[in-house]
Amino acid sequence: xxxxxxxxxxxxxxxxxxxxxxxxxxxxxxxxxxxxxxxxxxxxxxxxxxxxxxxxxxxxxxxxxxxxxxxxxxxxxxxxxxxxxxxxxxxxxxxxxxxxxxxxxxxxxxxxxxxxxxxxxxxxxxxxxxxxxxxxxxxxxxxxxxxxxxxxxxxxxxxxxxxxxxxxxxxxxxxxxxxxxxxxxxxxxxxxxxxxxxxxxxxxxxxxxxxxxxxxxxxxxxxxxxxxxxxxxxxxxxxxxxxxxxxxxxxxxxxxxxxxxxxxxxxxxxxxxxxxxxxxxxxxxxxxxxxxxxxxxxxxxxxxxxxxxxxxxxxxxxxxxxxxxxxxxxxxxxxxxxxxxxxxxxxxxxxxxxxxxxxxxxxxxxxx
Amino acid sequence: xxxxxxxxxxxxxxxxxxxxxxxxxxxxxxxxxxxxxxxxxxxxxxxxxxxxxxxxxxxxxxxxxxxxxxxxxxxxxxxxxxxxxxxxxxxxxxxxxxxxxxxxxxxxxxxxxxxxxxxxxxxxxxxxxxxxxxxxxxxxxxxxxxxxxxxxxxxxxxxxxxxxxxxxxxxxxxxxxxxxxxxxxxxxxxxxxxxxxxxxxxxxxxxxxxxxxxxxxxxxxxxxxxxxxxxxxxxxxxxxxxxxxxxxxxxxxxxx
Numbered sequence: 001x002x003x004x005x006x007x008x009x010x011x012x013x014x015x016x017x018x019x020x021x022x023x024x025x026x027x028x029x030x031x032x033x034x035x036x037x038x039x040x041x042x043x044x045x046x047x048x049x050x051x052x053x054x055x056x057x058x059x060x061x062x063x064x065x066x067x068x069x070x071x072x073x074x075x076x077x078x079x080x081x082x083x084x085x086x087x088x089x090x091x092x093x094x095x096x097x098x099x100x101x102x103x104x105x106x107x108x109x110x111x112x113x114x115x116x117x118x119x120x121x122x123x124x125x126x127x128x129x130x131x132x133x134x135x136x137x138x139x140x141x142x143x144x145x146x147x148x149x150x151x152x153x154x155x156x157x158x159x160x161x162x163x164x165x166x167x168x169x170x171x172x173x174x175x176x177x178x179x180x181x182x183x184x185x186x187x188x189x190x191x192x193x194x195x196x197x198x199x200x201x202x203x204x205x206x207x208x209x210x211x212x213x214x215x216x217x218x219x220x221x222x223x224x225x226x227x228x229x230x231x232x233x234x235x236x237x238x239x240x241x242x243x244x245x246x247x248x249x250x251x252x253x254x255x256x257x258x259x260x261x262x263x264x265x266x267x268x269x270x271x272x273x274x275x276x277x278x279x280x281x282x283x284x285x286x287x288x289x290x291x292x293x294x295x296x297x298x299x300x301x302x303x304x305x306x307x308x309x310x311x312x313x314x315x316x317x318x319x320x321x322x323x324x325x326x327x328x329x330x331x332x333x334x335x336x337x338x339x340x341x342x343x344x345x346x347x348x349x350x351x352x353x354x355x356x357x358x359x360x361x362x363x364x365x366x367x368x
Numbered sequence: 369x370x371x372x373x374x375x376x377x378x379x380x381x382x383x384x385x386x387x388x389x390x391x392x393x394x395x396x397x398x399x400x401x402x403x404x405x406x407x408x409x410x411x412x413x414x415x416x417x418x419x420x421x422x423x424x425x426x427x428x429x430x431x432x433x434x435x436x437x438x439x440x441x442x443x444x445x446x447x448x449x450x451x452x453x454x455x456x457x458x459x460x461x462x463x464x465x466x467x468x469x470x471x472x473x474x475x476x477x478x479x480x481x482x483x484x485x486x487x488x489x490x491x492x493x494x495x496x497x498x499x500x501x502x503x504x505x506x507x508x509x510x511x512x513x514x515x516x517x518x519x520x521x522x523x524x525x526x527x528x529x530x531x532x533x534x535x536x537x538x539x540x541x542x543x544x545x546x547x548x549x550x551x552x553x554x555x556x557x558x559x560x561x562x563x564x565x566x567x568x569x570x571x572x573x574x575x576x577x578x579x580x581x582x583x584x585x586x587x588x589x590x591x592x593x594x595x596x597x598x599x600x601x602x603x604x605x606x607x608x609x610x611x612x613x614x615x616x617x618x619x620x621x622x623x624x
Contacts, residue, residue: 046422046613197425201484202484203429203477234601234602234605235599239595264604268605
């Protein structure tokens, strides 16, 4: 919880939901194909290093594996996040145990169902086995209505299929549509597509988000949170986000621009507010790629540059920020915020770890 | 044009670099030389160029386009046969396959026979259209500032723009407009060069796609009011992220 104190002395409660967090398994012992696994982790580390403020830089070893304890202290205690959502990319061709996984986050969600929101993933190439696993995971973890309501869909996952390497799949394929249909039966109504660099066939643009458009149009009851605002196809994504009422923008990666490249961040927000509107944008830190503490504090204090504000005719007021920081995700995941707050007051993360509301003061110069 | 190969290696390397300045990263719409992708140039019996990009995971298809273009540009500009120009991607998950295929001059879909159906022409066209439109957006903004309207702009012919070096003269329907701002001249010149490169020779100034189609007035209006700005910004955002990642990557060495 963040309490924003405005110069008139009032305090505004801001409920924070981080739609994009990880407890990943990047440790060396888990590298199945070391060059690929290392290539993956190193790339993540470059993201971390290039946009984090110096005081938030981790050493490489910590970055490889940090576990649930550290997650609790960083995300809930230090940053004041109320609820954190998992977005696992399994990468089973690279790692022994899934890199982003359902197990560790799932255990945490069972222990603290009002803090951790677990989701899983599927892969259309897994067929019947995949459907069984999905059903099993829903049974195990659906301990609250908001648990196991979403899946991360990483379309560039590599997989050994009958002895040959398949380097990705498409969301508009027949097999993927069968899974989407199955999701509806299981009550998994939020899909979080994430494009990666390889998708079959390789001559097509793997980052192209038009297959999301097809799926979103064909399944109007499902919601699609396109993560990383569709980067590197931001232009195509916002167009789709405007057309399809059930397509949302996930800000993970985009938010990290806020400290070192604020002008870029401002323009991202201006474009998204102009095309999609304030109800379809979700805050995410992508922890541990970036620590949510500095991002949240910067975001609350952030002002759209005046020229962008007038050029686009949008505003990023405190009310809009509250939607982006939590209200939109709470609505999407069906979170009963009052019930969650009451439960949080008595859980170990409050009592043992000492999580409490953070006060962020806005000065007279801030516009809110 | 460099004519006297072999000559001083320094001069030759500079010539190679000039050739590489014509190679654009399609996703970023910027020359690979500006992006810091050119890591090494060796000159001898053959010319060798090493390229590095922002991550280990760049899409093989885009890497392929960049390497093919680089090889072609160097061969053309330095006037050496294609088989004496070798280009290599370094620090990429599929580098051995890509480097072998590109330097043998084989097509992408032959190189990735099991994973690709077609060559990269369709994909190139999508990004060439984006590049063209993002520059058309800049051009139209310049011309609007000089008092031309959408109708004037779509009816201008390429021959109506006279480039005199330090100034440009635009022969519009309602008379002559002179442009002397060097920034504006650069934008117009950049646009015209892009059209020539991507769409070949065209009669009209405003070109909507690489096959030479002209934009309608609503197309132009839409471009100016929303889509062009978005397109331009999207390229810039990709470039910025790419530079940040490359800097971090190079600072820790290049093993992955």
